[in-house]
Amino acid sequence: MRETITVNQDVLAARRAAADRFRTRMGDCGTLVVQLLSSPGAGKTTLLEATAQRLSQRWKVAILVGDLATDRDAQRLAPYAPTVQITTGGTCHLELPLIENAYAQLPPDRYDFLFVEDVGNLVCPASHDVGQHLRVIVQSVTEGDDKAGKYPKAFRTAQALVISKIDLLPHVPFMVDAAIEDAQAIQPHLEVFSVCALDHKGIAPWCRYLEKQREQMLHPVHAQPMTSAASHS
Amino acid sequence: MHEFSLVEALFEEVDRWTRDHPTAVVESVRVRVGPLANVEPTIFRLAFEQLAALRTPTPRLELEEEPLTVACLNCGQVTEAVPQRLHCRQCGATDVRVQTGDRILLLSLTLLYPKSSFFVEDTRCEKPSP
Structure with a gap:
């Protein structure tokens, strides 16, 4: 006997529900989970160094950092905040179970900000909800201003774009306006920040944005509802 | 992969x-x-x-x-879109919700x-x- 069952179910729905539970748990603890996505070498770790340095003066910050191999990023970030390195051993993105395991390895505390630096890749991480409140794309001026159109899923599911290494603008053919226009054609509500993390230029407004997002998460009355970044496109 | x-x-x-x-x-x-x-x-x-x-x-x-379609939050129409430009083909608004294709x-x-x-x-x- 043969039977066809109609399902009509998004394959990632169960994983997204698990991510929603983690997001809610973190939110209830007052922890804003910020996921950083970029190509390799866009400056995620340098941005996090500057961000953690500034935010940790006032807030409790923790960092989970994913890489295919080595704990070099964790070593760089450890002076500024408790950091756990997630070594994926070749896997091209982080998934929720990896985040939960790494989070459990942090010193027990109530953190205000939990940063998740995903593996340098703008394709695979975009499909996976890791329980973040905010998904942030880091795009460096050295990689060209046409990234958004090439990686629409990542940009569509992000809430903010950080254009990094702006000190190099005089030396590269990167049009900031074109990059923003390209990105906002895909995600019109994208908040955009321009930074040079090495000399902390632009870090203050970027950190104020993060503080405001956390405040809106804690007191959402007048704020946009926090939604799953990966699920609501 | x-x-x-x-x-x-x-x-x-x-x-x-x-x-x-x-x-x-x-x-x-x-x-x-x-x-x-x-x-x-x-x-x-x-x-x-x-x-x-x-x-x-x-x-x-x-x-x-599955085709990529967006529901316009301005005029309510559902139209087809391309990933690089998610906008309403009816009224041109960019404030859209992806209906199918994601x-x-x-x-x-x-x-x-x-x-x-x-x-x-x-x-x-x-x-x-x-």
Whole structure:
């Protein structure tokens, strides 16, 4: 006997529900989970160094950092905040179970900000909800201003774009306006920040944005509802 | 190569739906993917074949494309879009919600019941003729 069952179910729905539970748990603890996505070498770790340095003066910050191999990023970030390195051993993105395991390895505390630096890749991480409140794309001026159109899923599911290494603008053919226009054609509500993390230029407004997002998460009355970044496109 | 992870999620969903059918085996899986699902169909098929080979009998994949459509939050129209420019073709607004084309949809499963079909056939043979 043969039977066809109609399902009509998004394959990632169960994983997204698990991510929603983690997001809610973190939110209830007052922890804003910020996921950083970029190509390799866009400056995620340098941005996090500057961000953690500034935010940790006032807030409790923790960092989970994913890489295919080595704990070099964790070593760089450890002076500024408790950091756990997630070594994926070749896997091209982080998934929720990896985040939960790494989070459990942090010193027990109530953190205000939990940063998740995903593996340098703008394709695979975009499909996976890791329980973040905010998904942030880091795009460096050295990689060209046409990234958004090439990686629409990542940009569509992000809430903010950080254009990094702006000190190099005089030396590269990167049009900031074109990059923003390209990105906002895909995600019109994208908040955009321009930074040079090495000399902390632009870090203050970027950190104020993060503080405001956390405040809106804690007191959402007048704020946009926090939604799953990966699920609501 | 995140397609392997996505196919794992697909089989998790398949197993959830077949839990109540313990005597059934999965003959085929019908899946629809859109341009914003971040799926490369060839790699998805390859990943499916490798993970399906661990099952007996090996299920077949029927992969379909889902068009990318957006619902306009300004005029309410649902129109087709391209991933690089998500806007309403009716009024031009960029404030749109993706309606279809950003997901991996498990449409249906075709199940075979080898044991029960054998049982029916066997019973029929044993029936005494009137």
